[in-house]
Amino acid sequence: MTGISRTTGTDGHVELNPRRWWALGAMVASMLVLGFDMTILNVALPTMAEQLGASTGEQQWMADAYIVVFAALMLPAGLLGDRFGRRAMLITGLGIFLAGSVVGTLATDVGPVIGARAVMGIGAAFVMPLALAVLPSLFPEEERGKAVALVTAASALGMPLGPIIGGWLLDHFWWGSVFLINVPMVAIGVLACAFLLPETRDPSSPSVxxxxxxxxxxxxxxxxxxxxxxxxxxxxxxxxxxxxxxxxxxxxxxxxxxxxxxxxMLDLRLLAHRPFLLNTLVATLVMFVLSGLLFLLPPYLQAVLGHDAFGTGLRLLPLIGGLVVAAKASQPLVERFGARAVICAGLVVLAFAALLGTRTTADSGYGFTALWLTIAGAGFGFAMMPAMTAAIGALPRDRAGSGSGLLMTVRQVGGAIGIALLGSLLASVFADRLDTGRLPAELADRAGESVVAAKVIAQRLGDPALAASADAGYVHGMVVVLLVCAGAALVTAALAAWLLPRRAADAGVASPVVHA
Structure with missing residues (x-):
């Protein structure tokens, strides 16, 4: 189908239409928003916990509402676009995301914030798959690789930008600004898609x-x-x-x-391919740990170490930086040693970083934290990218599309469960360790809800012992979570070393394809 990528002159000569790059720019902006909305709220959670009185469980819901809905609806949303028009569904998704952002901006209580995040997850589920699906109608084959790389890079770049942008906004404006920033960028995306994108369909796709x-x-x-x-x-x-x-x-x-x-709709039979299954589990475990760490680190950096929101965003960069550098460096190592070796090494590095992190105390300071975060980021990068590429490469080429959708869905589910499970473990340990014996029952219950609540109460009462107990309890909870992460990484590394083929060719499957 011919879209706006080509126009035909009076002499029959086919020319490329320059408007396609404007359309690509709009999609890059939209994907950037989706990327940093995965992490922008994490750095705002301590501030929102203080101003809205949100417990740790409510903070988990604020983070997870977006990811759970996003993961659950990604495949059906993509199929709706195939059948009823990708441009129409992409605009619909951006509009839903815009509406959720407006609700979040105006919210004054925890419930509306959670609802707004869920609505944003619905919109994101449409945008993520369809932004890639419209590219073949915009760009000829010789330019398509560059276009895909720009769109996927925008989504990836959003993750490290999220904490930094969120931290800067919180230092200068109120917490609702982390939602407000989405509004102009997404509105531009809606207008650009409406005027610049061609409409495409695939009526033969499975029904929703x-x-x-x-x-x-x-x-x-x-x-x-x-x-x-x-x-x-x-x-x-x-x-x-x-x-x-x-x-x-x-x-x-x-x-x-x-x-x-x-x-x-969700082709679970793909999991019968053992290399695909195992590599998908590796990528899911890495997302499980990464999402959990990004949830528990901001309260540690803000409430325990005392940094402001922007400083917290900057101090998360070693984790993201290590991930990005290792992800880029992983491909040459895979070509030389094979995916199995690199994946296992990455998981072992991740386990080492987590074990190193268990040496953290309330008096450790940021320098030691930056060290183990950098190592953890490297472990994430060396494990995740080869696992994702190997997972798709383990499938026949005619099933790479459905396999990619299943992989992305399961990986996002891993992220949601990581926040839920690791956050709950942290909350339970913190509440058990917090010394509230001198407090009235109502204040004791309130202090046990989160480290931020405990520190606020300690400051209000002028109780340094409660503040010290809150710091020690939170760090102990973080240490327990890191021990769980280390154990999970080591078990996964052992399974990967035992069950994964040494080389992609050993599995008797097609070589890896480029995966966004």
Whole structure:
């Protein structure tokens, strides 16, 4: 199909239309927003916890509402674009994201913020797959690689920019500015897509299964609810147990339904390819740990070490910097030693960094934290990128598209569970270690909700012992989380070394394809 990438002159000569680069610029801006919205809220959570009185569980919901909905709806949103028009659905997604950002800007309580993040997740689920899907109609084959690289680079660049932009905004404006910044950028994206993009469809794509979509959203939501609420209510609480049991039943129903479908929306049969399955699990584990760390580090840097929001964003750069550098350096190493060796080495480096991080104390200071964060970032990069490339390379070429969608979905689910599970573990350990024996029951409960709440109460009462107990309790919780991360990384490294083929060719599959 011919889009705006080519025009035909009166002499029959086909010329490229320069408007395609303006359209690409709009999509790059939109993907940049999606990228930094994955991390921009993390640095704002301590401020929002103080000003809105949000507990650790509510902070987890504010972070996870976006990711859970994003992960659950990414595949059905892409299929809706294929069938009903990619431009129309892309504009719809940007509009939904814009609406969620406006609600977040105006919110004055925790509930509306969580709702706004969920609405933004719906919009992001449309934008992410469709921004890539429209590129073939915009660019000829010789330019398509450059266009894909720019769009994917914008999404990747957003992650390290998020904490920095969020920190600067919080130091100069109110916390709602982390939502407001989305409004002009997304509005420009909507206008550019409306006027510059051609409409394309693929009527032969699988139809959207409404039942499977509901099972996915409800199952992930129930799982997240059970994990987040457990530290507050207790693991034996009927609501927690009911949420976890319901999630198992719903997700089992999803698996059974998708396995019976002639053209499944979520092709779980791809997991029968062992190299794909194992590499997907590696990428998911890395996302699990990375998302968990990005959730627990800002309160440590702000509430325990005393840095402001912008300083916190800057101090997260060693983690992201190590990840970016290692991701770029991984390909030559894969070509020389094979993906298995690089993935295993990355996981071992990650485990070492986590174990080094367990030596952190409330008096360690930032220098030691920067050291183990840099090493952890390198471990993330060396493990994640080869695993993602090897996962898609393990599939037949005619199933690379569906495999890519499944990989991205499962990876995002790993991120959501990382925030929920590691955040809940941290909250539970912190509440157990916090010394609130001298406080009235109401204040004791309030202080146990988060380190920010405990420090605010300690400052209000002039109680340095409570403040010291809060710092020590939070750091101890962080140490326990890092021990879990180290153990998970080592177990995954052992499984990868045992079960992954030494080279891609050993699996008897196609060589890796470029994956966004």
């Amino acid at each position: 299964d409404a039942v499977s979509t509901v099972l996915t959203v409800a199952g992930l939501g129930a799982l997240t609810y059970g994990i987040i609420e457990a530290p507050v209510r207790g693991w034996g609480d009927p609501l927690v147990v009911g949420g976890l049991v319901l999630s198992v039943l719903l997700l089992a129903g999803l698996v059974a339904r998708e396995r019976r479908a002639a053209r499944p």
